[in-house]
Amino acid sequence: MAALSSVALCNVVPSGRCVAQIFPGAKGVPNSSASSFVCGDFNLKAVSQRQSPAFAAKRPSAAVAKVSVGDEAPPLQLTDQNGRVFDLAKVKGKKNVVLYFYPADDTPGCTKQACSFRDSFEEFRKLGAEVVGISGDSPESHKLFAEKYSLPFTLLSDEGNAVRKEWGVPSDLFGVLPGRQTYVIDKKGVVQLIFNNQFQPEKHIAETIAVLEAQVEEPKSFFQFPKFF
Secondary structure (H helix, E strand, O other): OHHHHHHHHOOOOOOOOHHHHHOOOOOOOOHHHHHHHHOOOOOOOOOOEEEOHHHHHHOOOOOOOOOOOOOEOOOOEEEEOOOOEEEHHHOOOOOEEEEEEOOOOOOHHHHHHHHHHHHOHHHHHHOOEEEEEEEOOOHHHHHHHHHHOOOOOEEEEOOOOHHHHHHOOOOEOOOOEOOOEEEEEOOOOEEEEEEEOOOOOOHHHHHHHHHHHHHHHHHHHHHOOOOOO
16 A cells, blocks of 8 residues: 555645745746746656767767766765765676766656656666666755655765766756756766756656666677577
8 A cells, every 4th residue: 555655646746836945046937937847847848868879979978068978987975865975986896877867856857757766676676777866955855755755766965966067967947957867877887878858757767778778688799609500
């Protein structure tokens, strides 16, 4: 019954507080339109940006991001929802990492994304990947968010958005809305995918799984026997 309750909660849309939660005292943006953007409930065709090694070879991304596909992921140490320090360097050589930046806890778009990662958590585990979310919320906020929706993965607190800036995560809505961007980092610590889509948060899950599955399949080619007949 608890599982059903947490799934049902994912579809609850908070009213009116979304903008204030992310941008307290924000001026110049009408509440109705801004909250639609912030809450991930805007009825326009979403624009996705996907960087993979093949894409990066055709179109260098250094001009729009400080971290690009093919780069080694920068050092990252942040506090999680349980008050523990997560160190990206300690995961290197052990697991792939799906690192996703999102605007804010407990807003509809971010809740939909978090619940989608939760529902696919076992699949990520089988692919040898650890899911990690990052936003500017406090560890206490993350803890409440994780408990409310039964999130089984790590949420990191980037208060002040220092890591977001260091990684070059672009903002949306003319710089008003923190970007929603996901990175796939392989076991060697190299960035294999950068995917940006603010208004279709659930697409981040499909994109990351596709990249992880491709990495699992690649080694098989080394063990194929040559065909003589």
